Amino acid sequence: MGAAPEVTRFAPDAGNTRLLRDAFGRFATGVTVVTCGSDAGPVAITANSFTSVSLDPALVLWSPARASRRFAHFDRAEHFAIHVLAAEQAPLCWAIAEDAHALRGEAPRLSPEGVPLIDGCLARFECRRKAVYDGGDHAIMLGHVLRAELREDGDALAFFRGRIGVFAAE
Numbered sequence: 001m002g003a004a005p006e007v008t009r010f011a012p013d014a015g016n017t018r019l020l021r022d023a024f025g026r027f028a029t030g031v032t033v034v035t036c037g038s039d040a041g042p043v044a045i046t047a048n049s050f051t052s053v054s055l056d057p058a059l060v061l062w063s064p065a066r067a068s069r070r071f072a073h074f075d076r077a078e079h080f081a082i083h084v085l086a087a088e089q090a091p092l093c094w095a096i097a098e099d100a101h102a103l104r105g106e107a108p109r110l111s112p113e114g115v116p117l118i119d120g121c122l123a124r125f126e127c128r129r130k131a132v133y134d135g136g137d138h139a140i141m142l143g144h145v146l147r148a149e150l151r152e153d154g155d156a157l158a159f160f161r162g163r164i165g166v167f168a169a170e
Contacts, residue, residue: 036077042116
């Protein structure tokens with residue numbers, strides 16, 4: 001047996017949020033893009049704070065940062081779509097991370113509720129907002145899934161330790 005790995009122990013507080021963020025980053029997640037319509041056109045945000053909640057009824061949640069300039073659009077939106085990105089969609093991920101309106105030039109297809117839809121994703125969940133809960137510096141947005149779509153193949157775009165990479169199925 002080798003030496004035990006080095007470990008940092010701490011009690012989270014306002015003075016060590018970077019350390020807490022680094023600890024959260026040790027949980028590998030998929031990468032999603034959440035979209036909604038707005039008066040300014042399609043709005044998108046990258047998010048790794050997504051999870052399924054219930055099968056019956058079909059519920060999902062995601063958690064946008066209240067400090068984000070994009071937050072107000074999603075806070076007002078009655079409908080949104082969550083797109084689970086495929087590995088080849090990394091450039092789209094970065095474009096949206098840099099620009100909330102990156103889809104504006106793409107003329108995306110719209111859902112019946114006017115939500116921009118991104119094609120080529122591993123999965124997509126078109127949602128109606130069911131509830132919004134206080135989550136500290138984030139909001140917890142619960143969505144009722146109206147329609148879903150999934151691809152039969154493809155590798156996942158993943159987020160780990162502040163970087164994106166690919167999770168390939170064997």
